[in-house]
Amino acid sequence: MLNHLSNIVADMVSEKLNDIDGIVFNKIILQKPKKPEFGHFATNFCFSLAKEMKKSPVHIATEYADIISKLDFIESANAVSGFVNIFLKQEFLNEISDDYLKNGFQAEKKNKKILLEYISANPTGPLHIGHARGAIGGYYIQKCGSFLGYEIDTEYYVNDAGKQMDLLGLSVWLRACESILSREVEFPEDYYRGDYILDIANDIYEQDKNIIINKDLKKIADIAKSKVLDLIKNDLSKIDIHFDYFVSEKSLYAKWDDTEKIIKDYCYKKDGKLWLETTKASDEKDRVVVREDGVPTYLAGDILYHKNKFERDYDTYINIWGADHHGYINRVKSAIKFLGFNEEKLEILLSQMVALLKDGKPYKMSKRKGNFILMEEVREEIGNDALKFIFLTKKFDTHLEFDISKLKEQNSSNPIFYINYAHARINSLLEKSQFSKKDIENHNFQNLSQESSNLLLFALMLSETIENSFNQKAPNKLTDYLYELSSLFHSFYNANKFIDNENEKDYLKVSIIVANSIKIGLSMMGIEAKEKMY
């Protein structure tokens, strides 16, 4: 069981109070106080008890602080205007630290299977910077989830059916006609531009020129799709993203007739189309699933896809969608209900749009016009680590604003450098010290100052930070934590000399724990902590 420090302490305090009083404390919630002098932990439960007990919070706090301070792992517990501020004993901190150094964080299996679907960008062009948020966010969710003991499979839904595929085929063919066959062609307004279209055209022509000459659009589209998908996979592999499954939309349609039978009670015909009564669930209007010409709509594909997903029997399904799809949630959830599945198992995370600026001005991207910024382009410019970190510094549902020009000049102002720097400094201190790492790890704290115990305590709170971040799907909780931890360390470093200090072993043991937490934290983002900065 992954036992978080604040839980351990809260449990022991609750238990003690239950023993002496009629009131049952389920669990006291401990907070990290704003100021270090308020203690290692603080709790405000006296405020909520005041009404029930008909006593003033201050009175209650005084009474309980006295009891709490008698616990053998507590150094002191003080009542301050209704709060109880708790300081832990050095021996207790030592015990927790040794456990951390020896066992790390070992999460027990949660026996919960999660299917995480993310990115699922249409295979009509390489990934652009707007996709990066979902991509990196999904990767993060997967890492944290696995760390916490969930079993997570990842999946990419490939929209390889419909009009856009026709358009992709046509775009490639037209480019081939223009550039290879030197014919005069007229491009429709909304065709796909970009160099990759020409590359694909060239490839196909080299492989079998007849495909182009005979204008075999179906075949062209088919080849183009798989080539684009390869491009996407290649971009993703560079940031270490790999999927367990790719599911093709096209391949699902073979089962449409059977599926239609299951939901037929919720369907009706009107104007030659088949409608789904999604208003009977939670939607605002009914939706067409099959058009007059017999071609199923995109929703039909999603019905098939979610049927397919739910038949695979996971405990939870997480989809990460772009926020522009939010109107789609009710439709899909309605359909899942009609199929006889529990739609509450589906959690949809909307990642808000990334608004791009260029030199302070709004920068509009359009895939079809070809004026989009590729994720790969930015990755090459600023590197894997910065790309990943930056996209995780904000909640999914915050609108994110990036200035492309600034992003490209990221240097010392980039927080990832700051965090790595702390890690590298610790590494360097350990090299400088006359004591071996083993000596330091085996050392028992002798004389922890308030600053050092504060730093230590914060470093020990890594696991609960990851859990909170995962549960709330808020990656910024971890990036903020790592930044703050690094900041505490840098401060401490500047204020204290480590080597040849009488407290050298104390300081270095704390530092090892800080470095561990930084390392594990960064690994959740697929970033390797640096041992050296130069």
Add this chain to the structure above:
RNA sequence: GCGUCCGUAGCUCAGCUGGAUAGAGCAUCGCCCUUCUAAGGCGAGGGUCUCAGGUUCGAAUCCUGACGGGCGCACCA
């Protein structure tokens, strides 16, 4: 118009299961390298938490209503 996300320092954003003096980065201005990595630290200035009501011992946080912005409102994906 309806739905949805949001509105906190000059800018980008934390803080939101109600609690101690509302925080950070960037930008601006000072200070700290004969001392372990200055890609660092310390300090200063900068706020009517959009507005108006309500709930309460206590509201940036919860509720209602305005106002302002992004996105969506397809038989496109």
